[in-house]
Structure formats: C-alpha cells, structure tokens
Amino acid sequence: MHVMNTYARLPVAFSHGQGCRITDTEGKEYLDALSGIAVSTLGHAHPRLVAAIAGQAGRMLHTSNLYRIREQEDLADKLVALSGMQEVFFCNSGCEANEAAIKLARYFGHKKGIETPTIIVMEKAFHGRTMATLSATGNRKAQAGFEPLVAGFVRVPYNDLQAIRSIAEHNRNIVAVMVEIIQGEGGIHLAAPEFQSGLRQLCDERDWLMICDEVQCGMARTGKWFGYQHAGVQPDIATLAKGLGSGVPIGACLAGGKAAGLFGPGNHGSTFGGNPLACAAALTTIATIEADGLMAAAERVGLQLRQGFKEALAGTAGVLEIRGQGLMIGIELDRPCGELVGKALAAGLLINVTADKVVRLLPPLIFSEAEAAELVARLTPLIKDFLGA
Ligand SMILES: *Cc1c(COP(=O)(O)O)cnc(C)c1O
Numbered sequence: 001m002h003v004m005n006t007y008a009r010l011p012v013a014f015s016h017g018q019g020c021r022i023t024d025t026e027g028k029e030y031l032d033a034l035s036g037i038a039v040s041t042l043g044h045a046h047p048r049l050v051a052a053i054a055g056q057a058g059r060m061l062h063t064s065n066l067y068r069i070r071e072q073e074d075l076a077d078k079l080v081a082l083s084g085m086q087e088v089f090f091c092n093s094g095c096e097a098n099e100a101a102i103k104l105a106r107y108f109g110h111k112k113g114i115e116t117p118t119i120i121v122m123e124k125a126f127h128g129r130t131m132a133t134l135s136a137t138g139n140r141k142a143q144a145g146f147e148p149l150v151a152g153f154v155r156v157p158y159n160d161l162q163a164i165r166s167i168a169e170h171n172r173n174i175v176a177v178m179v180e181i182i183q184g185e186g187g188i189h190l191a192a193p194e195f196q197s198g199l200r201q202l203c204d205e206r207d208w209l210m211i212c213d214e215v216q217c218g219m220a221r222t223g224k225w226f227g228y229q230h231a232g233v234q235p236d237i238a239t240l241a242k243g244l245g246s247g248v249p250i251g252a253c254l255a256g257g258k259a260a261g262l263f264g265p266g267n268h269g270s271t272f273g274g275n276p277l278a279c280a281a282a283l284t285t286i287a288t289i290e291a292d293g294l295m296a297a298a299e300r301v302g303l304q305l306r307q308g309f310k311e312a313l314a315g316t317a318g319v320l321e322i323r324g325q326g327l328m329i330g331i332e333l334d335r336p337c338g339e340l341v342g343k344a345l346a347a348g349l350l351i352n353v354t355a356d357k358v359v360r361l362l363p364p365l366i367f368s369e370a371e372a373a374e375l376v377a378r379l380t381p382l383i384k385d386f387l388g389a
Contacts, residue, residue: 091252336356
C-alpha cells in the first residue's frame with residue numbers, strides 16, 4: 001500500500017451504490033447514514049446527477065478561468081439568490097473556500113489600514129487542514145507538529161458573546177469573526193440564536209465581517225439552504241463545499257455586504273475552481289433539492305430521527321444528549337465510543353463518531369422515512385449493547 005498514511009481507515013472498500021445503500025467489494029450491503037461526511041447530498045448514482053455529469057463530460061470538462069464559464073455564472077446566480085449574498089468565488093474544497101474567506105477578511109482589514117488583521121475563531125471549530133485553516137481550527141491535536149501556525153487568529157469559547165466583546169475592548173486589529181452555525185467535527189454543537197444575532201450586531205457596531213463556515217451545515221442539510229437562515233442573520237461571508245456537488249469536488253466562498261466587491265483580478269484564483277463539470281454537478285444538486293422537496297424532507301426526516309432515537313434510547317444510562325438540526329445529528333455518550341463505528345460497519349450501517357464521544361449521523365438528503373425508522377431500529381441496539389445497558 002503506497003497511499004500516505006493520513007487516515008485510520010476501516011478495512012472495507014465499496015464498489016457501487018444506489019440511493020442510500022452502498023455495496024462493498026465482497027457484495028455486502030450497507031445503509032449509508034454518513035454520506036461520505038455530508039457530501040453525497042443526492043445519495044449514490046442519482047439518475048439526474050449521473051445524466052448531468054455524463055452530459056457535461058461529453059461537452060466540456062475544463063476550459064480555464066482565463067475565460068468566461070457559463071455553468072459557473074449560472075451557479076453563482078443561483079447561490080446568490082439562495083443565500084442573500086452578492087458574489088461567489090469557486091474552488092474545490094472546504095479548506096480552500098475558507099482560505100478565500102480568510103484572505104477576504106485580511107484584505108478588508110488592510111483596506112482600512114489595519115496592518116495585522118486578526119480573526120476571532122471558536123474553540124472546537126474545524127475549518128480545514130491547510131496552514132491557515134488549520135490555524136483557525138480549534139483542535140490542538142490536529143495542529144501539533146505543524147507549528148509555526150499562521151498568525152492572526154484569536155480564539156474564544158463557542159456561544160460566548162461576552163468573550164468576544166471583551167476582546168473588542170482591547171484589540172484594535174480584529175477584522176472578522178468566523179463561526180460554524182453548527183459545529184460538525186467539534187461534536188454537533190449548535191450556535192444559540194441569540195449568539196448569532198448578537199454576533200451580527202457586534203460585527204455591525206465594530207465594522208467586522210461575519211463569516212459563516214457552512215461547509216458541513218450548508219446546502220439544505222439542516223432544513224434551510226444555509227444554517228444562518230434559521231436565526232435570520234445575514235453574514236458577510238459564507239463558505240460551502242461538502243454537499244454542494246453531491247460528490248463532485250467543489251467549494252464556494254460567497255460574499256455580500258461589506259465583503260462584496262473587494263477582490264479584483266490577481267487577488268485570488270484557482271486553476272480548477274468552478275470548472276464546467278463541478279458546476280454542472282452543483283447546479284443539478286440544487287435543482288434536484290428544489291424539485292424533490294429535499295430541504296423540507298431533511299427537516300422532517302431529521303426530526304423523525306432525533307425523536308426516534310430519543311424514544312428508543314430514553315432512560316439509557318450513558319446517553320447524555322441527542323441533538324442537531326435537520327439531517328445533522330449527534331448522539332453524545334458519556335464515554336469515548338469510536339469503536340461503535342466498526343460495530344455499525346459489521347452490522348451494515350455507515351455512521352461516524354466525532355469529538356470522541358459523539359455518534360454523528362449525516363444521511364443523504366434523500367433519506368426516506370422508512371430508512372430513518374430502519375436506522376433507529378438497527379443502530380439503537382448497538383448503542384445500548386456498547387453502553388452495557
Ligand atoms: C469538512 C470541513 C471543512 C474542510 O473541508 P475540506 O473539503 O476537507 O477541505 C471546513 N469546514 C467545515 C465546517 C467542515 O466540516
């Protein structure tokens with residue numbers, strides 16, 4: 001095996017999938033409650049997406065951002081309409097989308113004469129693995145061994161508006177606050193609505209940019225196109241990736257308000273970013289979510305899952321909390337539970353554990369009510385058995 005050893009991989013490989021089921025190379029079938037970490041929005045081999053990708057591949061895969069790209073312009077129009085933003089930069093992943101956001105915030109600062117622009121970030125945040133996004137990430141284990149980190153970030157506890165206010169009192173270099181409306185890798189933690197609106201108000205008062213990393217919670221997964229739409233706040237920058245292309249790599253950095261119109265030619269770029277293939281996949285993903293009512297489905301089926309697990313696990317010692325929004329769900333246990341992933345795999349279920357103790361469920365948006373009932377029925381005994389309950 002000559003693949004660099006950056007993942008603790010499970011000993012299984014998959015050959016094909018259909019809807020929310022995927023099959024391994026031995027022919028065993030699994031129910032996919034993870035979507036490759038919030039990526040496979042439309043599940044597997046969705047006929048409409050397959051046709052769109054094949055059609056686009058037959059016309060043109062790549063030209064270059066040296067030229068206009070019609071699919072990219074169409075996707076930008078669509079994302080602007082859905083997000084309340086004004087313009088979009090396209091890239092290929094979540095960390096790149098966040099890099100663009102960080103560069104925008106620094107540029108915004110420099111334009112106001114702030115020479116060492118600083119961004120407020122959260123404890124337990126995850127923003128990516130590139131040097132700047134790793135530095136913004138609130139996980140010492142992920143950063144260890146890669147110092148020196150990129151300067152220009154200060155960290156506060158999540159949901160702590162007072163901590164941000166007190167930094168504002170003495171630090172004149174702050175240009176932005178960067179936040180996940182629902183922390184994914186950090187363990188499915190939700191930003192309180194008052195925190196979100198307070199942040200917006202503070203950003204207005206102080207002339208800071210509000211940046212929402214929607215890489216995991218965006219794209220209709222929580223029952224709205226963007227997580228920030230639940231509380232009705234409008235950030236200046238939002239980033240997308242994971243679910244945007246339903247498996248075809250694409251990222252996007254959306255800017256509005258004070259963050260719009262900052263960049264000019266030469267300020268940023270990406271060879272592959274916004275290529276016709278990736279944009280066709282994203283346009284089809286969005287069109288399918290709209291045509292098939294998948295946003296409302298995410299809300300409905302997500303509620304069914306949370307209620308289902310609450311009932312099934314009621315009174316089980318060791319289950320601390322079941323939380324989430326739409327199809328972004330965490331079941332927090334009182335102990336590290338990474339081994340549940342392997343147990344679930346053996347039982348034909350794809351799930352994940354994050355932040356040591358949180359079972360994380362991120363099913364495709366096409367997850368049906370029957371599949372949700374099946375997931376509750378099949379996963380509950382594994383959790384109870386693990387807890388010795
Ligand atoms: C996954 C994730 C990223 C990083 O995305 P990559 O495509 O792996 O670079 C950034 N932010 C959040 C919130 C994520 O969940």
